Ligand code: NI
């Protein structure tokens with residue numbers, strides 16, 4: 768399995784011949800190396816409805832006939848815009864042909880802002896536990912620190928955890944360091960920083976602050992092989 772980081776909260780997973788994108792915010796993401804028009808994707812996983820996470824989901828799903836997996840209300844909303852969806856909810860897991868997906872809680876909001884100054888609420892935000900080839904990836908989505916991360920760490924052997932460090936909207940570096948301890952992940956990768964001035968952080972300093980040399984600030988496009 769190959770896992771790579773593409774700026775903001777965009778994570779790409781390649782497993783069993785399938786390409787999976789988490790939170791594909793590409794248009795408007797000044798830090799990404801991806802371009803929407805030539806991006807091949809089979810499956811899109813969404814943590815919540817905010818526009819910096821749904822991103823280019825509609826175009827990508829339509830041009831690739833990709834499946835969109837998201838919390839129920841968000842998936843339903845996107846299905847009305849003409850894409851194939853699989854609805855899930857927090858605590859629920861499903862074995863797909865490409866891997867096992869379980870949604871966890873996240874402490875955040877979930878809404879989609881339309882161009883006509885309308886906010887559509889899209890249920891609860893989530894994190895994602897993704898398991899394939901015997902390896903588990905945790906993408907925390909956007910979230911505050913919460914103590915049930917200990918439970919997620921106890922009940923799952925997490926190989927790589929992607930944790931937001933941007934502060935303001937999510938955990939900052941200090942809270943994310945506590946999350947890293949509680950989740951007991953073998954590798955912790957910071958996400959959701961430097962895309963906008965209000966979430967500027969030093970990802971290398973964060974990675975170096977973690978015990979056990981488990982922190983790893985990935986360059987955009989950098990791949991972890993599992
Ligand atoms: Ni958000």
Ligand code: MN
Pocket residue numbers: 817819820909936959
């Ligand atoms: Mn966000």
